[in-house]
Amino acid sequence: MSRALGWLMLAAALAIPQVSGSSAWLTFWITTLLFAYLGQAWNVLAGYGGQFSFGHAAFFGTGAYIAAILQVRYGVNPWIAGLGGVAGGGIVGAAIGWVSFRYGLRGSYFALVTLAFAEVFRVLANAVAITGGGQGLLIPLKPGVEHFQFVDRASFYYLLVALVVSGVLIARWLEASRFGAWLVAVRENEDAARALGIRVFRVKLAAIALSAAMAGTAGVVYAQLFLYLDAGVAYGGHVSVEALLGPIVGGLGTALGPVVGAILLHGLGEAAKGVVGATPGLNLVLYGVVLVIMLRFLPNGVVGWLKRWGQR
C-alpha cells in the first residue's frame, strides 16, 4: 500500500520536469524536496526515536556554513567541502545529543535544549568574522558539475529527487533493521527497552548523529543552491519549524510522511500566494492553521491515516 504510493510518487517526480521546464516551477519543487529531505532527517530522530528536536536548524546551518566557509575561505573543492558539512552536522548532533541524553533530558526539556543550541549558533554566526557576520557569506558563481553548481535547474532537481529517495530508503532501513527496532522501542518505552538489554543512550546518540548528518546534508545542498548564507537563513527558527511540520502533517514515523507533508505544505503556501499575493509571513499563518487542523482530525498524519484506512 505505502510501497505503491512510494513508486507512484517517484514516477510523478520524474515526470515533473516534463510538465514544464520553467524556472519558477522547478524552483518550487527543488525547495519542496529540500525541505522534504530535511523533514526526513527530523523524522529519523523524532518520528522513529521519539526525541522531539526544536532545533534542527543547528545541524542544517552547521552543514551549510562548513560547506560554504571551506570553499570560500580555504578554496576547498565544493564536493569535499560538502562532505565536511555533512560530517560537521553529524558531529554537532552527536555533541548536543551526548550532553542532552547523558543528563537524561527527555520530552519538552530535550526540545528546549535543542532550541537553545540553535539560537546560540545563530547569534554566534552573526557575531564572528569567519561567517561574514551580518553581511553573510556569498559563494562565487562558478557553474559546473565539478563545482557542485548546475547551469540548468533540472539537474539540481534530479539531484534532489535522488536525495529524497535516499532519505526514504534510510527510513525504510530503520523499519527493517535491528537498529530501527531498538530506536522504536526507545520511543515507546525507555524502561522496558533497557530491561530488554537495549543500550538506550547509544541508540539515541546514533539516531541524533544520523539525523543531524542528514540535516547537515540538506544545509550543504541549500548553500550550493542559493549560493548565499546568513545567520537567519542558516540557523533561523523557521528552518527548525520546517523540519518538524512536514513530518507531523505527513505522518510521524512513516517513510513517506515527510515527503507527503512537505508537498502539501508548500503546495498550500503557493496556492495561498496565488490567492492573496505574497504577503510576508502568510505561509507561516497558514502552516499554523494546517497544523491545528491536522492535530485535531488526523493526529497520525496523512500517511498514518492512509495506512489505517488501508488496513481496514
Place this chain on the structure above:
Amino acid sequence: MLVAEGLTKRFGGLLAVSDASVTVAKGAIVGLIGPNGAGKTTLFAMIAGFHRPDAGRVTFQGEDITGLAPEEICRRGLVRTFQLVQPFAGLTVRENIAIGAHLRHPGRTAALEAAERVAERVGLGAELTKPAADLTIAGRKRLELARALATEPTLILLDEVMAGLNPTEIAEIIPVVQGIRAGGVTVLLIEHVMQAVMSLAEDVFVLNQGRMIAHGAPADLVRDPQVIEAYLGHGAAERLAGAHG
C-alpha cells in the same frame, strides 16, 4: 546462580528493603512472597539494576553485577518483567517480542522467527499481528513474559505475572512458567496468588516490611507462625492452630 546478600534500599526516610538476602540455584523455581508494600518489587529492581542498592551485593553466575545498568545485566542473561506491564503499545505482538529477540538475533527475519517461536511457548501464537494495546490483561502479562524470554536469559525474574488474572487464566499460565523452567531457564518469581506459588516453587523467601522473615519449602512456610502473622495479622497463627486442632 544468583546470590543477593544484604541488599538495602532507602527512599528518603523510608527503609524499603533492609538487609535482605536471596539465593537462587540453577534450574529452580524460587518464589518471593510477602504482603503489599513488603519491598518485593524494590528488591527485584535492585537485582535487575533499576535501583542501585544502598548496601549489599548481587552476584550472578559468579560475577559481581551490583550497580550495573539494567541493559548490561540483561545482556549477561538476567532479565526481569514488570508488574505494571510495559508493552510497546504502538507495535504488534510479534514486533514487541522481536525487540527482545534482537538482543541475540541481529537479523530482522531471524528475530521475527524467534519471536514467533516464543509466542507459541507462552500461548500468544494466535495474536501475533494484534497491536499490543488491544490485548487483554492476561494477554499483556503473557506478552511481558514473551518479550523477556525472547532475550534468551538464563534467569528470569517474574514480577506478579498472575496479578489481575482470573482463576482460569491463572490455571493456564502455571504450565507456561513450568515450561520456562523445563526449557532450561531458572525462575525467580514474586507472586501474590498463594496457590500458584505453592504449586510452582520448591523454595520460597518471605519478605515483610523490608526484612526477610522466612525461607524454606512452601509446605513448611504455610505453617510458620511468623509468615501467617505477616499475612493475616497478629494472633492469626494461634487462631488458625486452634481451628485446625
